[in-house]
Amino acid sequence: MCTELIINVTASAPRGIKTNASITAHHANVKEAQFGVDFIKGFSIILNGLDNLEARRHVNRLAMAAEVPLVESGTAGYLGQVTVHLKNRTECFECTPKSAPKTYPICTLRNTPDKPIHCVVWAKDLLFSRLFGRSDEVTDLDDPGANEGSAGQKEGQQSTSNGAGGSDTTQDKDQNADQKSVREGEPPLDYAVRIFQRAFTQDIERLAAVQTVWTKRAPPKPLYLSQLLPEGPAAALQPVGQAQATPTSVCKCLGLSNPNEKWSPRDAARVFLASVCAYFEKRPAEVGSLTFDKDDDLAVEFVTAASALRSFNYDIPTQSLFDAKGMAGNIIHAIATTNAIISGLIVIEAIKILAGAPSALRSTYLNEQPSSKRLLGPNKPEAPKPECLACGTATLTLRANVHTLTLGTLVSQVLKRHLAVNVPFLTCGDFMYEEGDGLEEDEVASYRSMLPRAISKLPGGGLQGGSILNVSDESQHLKFDMIIQHQEDLPEEEAPEGFILEGSAPKPQELRQQSLAASGEGVAQEKQQEDQRKTPAHKVDASGAVDLISDGEEEVARRQQGSKRGAGAGNEEGPSKRARRDQTEEAIVLD
Numbered sequence: 224m225c226t227e228l229i230i231n232v233t234a235s236a237p238r239g240i241k242t243n244a245s246i247t248a249h250h251a252n253v254k255e256a257q258f259g260v261d262f263i264k265g266f267s268i269i270l271n272g273l274d275n276l277e278a279r280r281h282v283n284r285l286a287m288a289a290e291v292p293l294v295e296s297g298t299a300g301y302l303g304q305v306t307v308h309l310k311n312r313t314e315c316f317e318c319t320p321k322s323a324p325k326t327y328p329i330c331t332l333r334n335t336p337d338k339p340i341h342c343v344v345w346a347k348d349l350l351f352s353r354l355f356g357r358s359d360e361v362t363d364l365d366d367p368g369a370n371e372g373s374a375g376q377k378e379g380q381q382s383t384s385n386g387a388g389g390s391d392t393t394q395d396k397d398q399n400a401d402q403k404s405v406r407e408g409e410p411p412l413d414y415a416v417r418i419f420q421r422a423f424t425q426d427i428e429r430l431a432a433v434q435t436v437w438t439k440r441a442p443p444k445p446l447y448l449s450q451l452l453p454e455g456p457a458a459a460l461q462p463v464g465q466a467q468a469t470p471t472s473v474c475k476c477l478g479l480s481n482p483n484e485k486w487s488p489r490d491a492a493r494v495f496l497a498s499v500c501a502y503f504e505k506r507p508a509e510v511g512s513l514t515f516d517k518d519d520d521l522a523v524e525f526v527t528a529a530s531a532l533r534s535f536n537y538d539i540p541t542q543s544l545f546d547a548k549g550m551a552g553n554i555i556h557a558i559a560t561t562n563a564i565i566s567g568l569i570v571i572e573a574i575k576i577l578a579g580a581p582s583a584l585r586s587t588y589l590n591e592q593p594s595s596k597r598l599l600g601p602n603k604p605e606a607p608k609p610e611c612l613a614c615g616t617a618t619l620t621l622r623a624n625v626h627t628l629t630l631g632t633l634v635s636q637v638l639k640r641h642l643a644v645n646v647p648f649l650t651c652g653d654f655m656y657e658e659g660d661g662l663e664e665d666e667v668a669s670y671r672s673m674l675p676r677a678i679s680k681l682p683g684g685g686l687q688g689g690s691i692l693n694v695s696d697e698s699q700h701l702k703f704d705m706i707i708q709h710q711e712d713l714p715e716e717e718a719p720e721g722f723i724l725e726g727s728a729p730k731p732q733e734l735r736q737q738s739l740a741a742s743g744e745g746v747a748q749e750k751q752q753e754d755q756r757k758t759p760a761h762k763v764d765a766s767g768a769v770d771l772i773s774d775g776e777e778e779v780a781r782r783q784q785g786s787k788r789g790a791g792a793g794n795e796e797g798p799s800k801r802a803r804r805d806q807t808e809e810a811i812v813l814d
């Protein structure tokens with residue numbers, strides 16, 4: 224469960240701050256309805272310390288709707304930023320579109336992985352969620368091996384018969400789903416063995432037989448459990464020494480306690496089987512509702528093992544548990560001093576807001592390398608952008624093939640993933656689509672049944688080229704129009720996801736870039752160059768120390784902190800703290 228601490232600091236007068244603060248912690252998802260605009264209006268200021276773009280955009284929209292000042296922040300290694308956002312006075316967090324999350328083509332993940340990250344993302348986003356996640360969220364994307372042999376298939380297309388068993392028909396999907404589900408009365412170890420054989424033996428055998436896929440590279444090699452564990456799965460999982468499997472870890476009991484060690488195929492198979500068993504035997508109530516959590520050791524062990532087995536299939540270098548955890552959890556190691564500097568700057572900006580000094584506000588970017596011996600680049604916040612989705616009146620254009628783009632992709636990828644819409648309400652002529660808690664069961668079922676349909680085939684005439692789709696989200700007080708533009712063939716390089724969003728949305732080419740935006744790094748990197756140009760020449764003090772704080776801020780900081788400016792900061796590593804990139808940074812696209 225996500226947590227966020229909302230601190231309610233009461234300012235007694237414009238220029239003073241009470242020394243006593245009452246702190247109320249809410250352990251919940253900030254996107255829940257209870258934290259809507261009315262709740263936000265009860266605060267004088269919002270200080271964001273979130274680690275994902277989706278939540279940050281959500282809070283930004285609430286802050287704009289409630290007209291509560293927002294101090295946004297993020298760090299990523301040596302980079303960091305603090306930005307300040309006031310409705311109608313400054314740009315909001317979304318006025319500058321952020322890079323979209325890094326995406327991986329689904330066909331690469333499913334059929335032709337060639338990098339360790341492809342195996343980790345496959346294990347985490349496809350296999351883990353398929354086995355332990357919510358069944359109503361399982362799509363064909365989550366079904367490993369379902370379309371093996373149909374490389375190059377596009378969304379909305381039926382795969383052609385390929386003689387390798389890959390198929391995309393509803394019937395086959397049902398069969399696939401059934402093959403991945405535990406059968407009634409099936410012992411967990413039998414289930415784990417069956418899944419192993421399906422994922423690492425049979426699917427690979429089928430795929431390797433499709434010669435057209437392997438003209439330029441070697442086909443994958445199946446793994447056989449009988450060769451890896453000749454003594455039999457049960458005997459291979461016997462605890463080593465006194466250690467026992469726990470609900471949260473199986474590694475120690477299998478004698479694998481070094482997180483930096485790379486596992487052999489045999490050990491990866493043992494961890495895979497043992498971790499599947501542990502979920503079903505020790506945490507059965509959670510099975511069916513799990514999402515990958517890097518802090519759940521068992522999930523990390525499963526993903527490391529599955530990813531290693533997949534890597535052995537494809538002859539890709541494997542990762543240690545430590546490295547796989549970093550990749551799966553999007554962990555980048557934090558620098559203690561970066562976090563300290565950014566925390567200090569958040570407080571400085573908050574004080575300016577509470578003290579009623581909006582003209583002193585600065586958005587500050589912490590550079591990795593001092594520019595003219597200056598680490599911080601403070602700028603006056605820019606003006607709001609009228610074309611902004613969140614604080615202006617944006618009209619977006621969606622270019623796609625309306626006969627193949629499904630409503631499901633429109634909702635989950637275009638609206639939720641790219642535009643951070645929380646609870647979409649869509650209308651266009653007689654067509655309506657709605658989500659939310661207030662719906663009756665039959666309404667939910669009826670809306671869900673529309674998701675697999677191409678948007679041109681939706682009720683009420685569908686969405687065709689030239690249609691204007693009205694999108695709103697009451698939970699974010701968000702409303703905008705989206706013009707649908709039909710385009711029969713979109714080049715894959717331009718539109719890896721099968722659509723192009725224009726307007727206040729990431730540019731298509733940004734989709735290809737490594738995105739660090741959610742943690743702040745992407746933004747910091749983008750701004751770094753700009754700031755280096757803008758940053759005025761500075762003074763070096765007698766000790767040659769780097770001037771951390773400039774001009775107006777120097778004055779405020781001295782007054783408020785009573786401290787001398789820092790020297791030589793940013794050089795120490797903080798091993799105990801990690802910063803995390805966007806949880807959704809690695810996503811999957813159809814190719």
Ligand SMILES: Nc1ncnc2c1ncn2[C@@H]1O[C@H](COP(=O)(O)OP(=O)(O)OP(=O)(O)O)[C@@H](O)[C@H]1O
Binds near residue numbers: 225273275802803
């Ligand atoms: N939708 C959300 N609602 C509430 N809190 C959220 C939401 N999304 C993210 N958060 C919170 O944002 C915080 C981000 O902090 P941080 O980057 O330090 O991550 P962490 O999980 O606390 O620590 P680490 O990643 O270092 O292990 C976390 O406490 C996380 O729970």
Ligand SMILES: [Zn+2]
Binds near residue numbers: 615
């Ligand atoms: Zn804006």
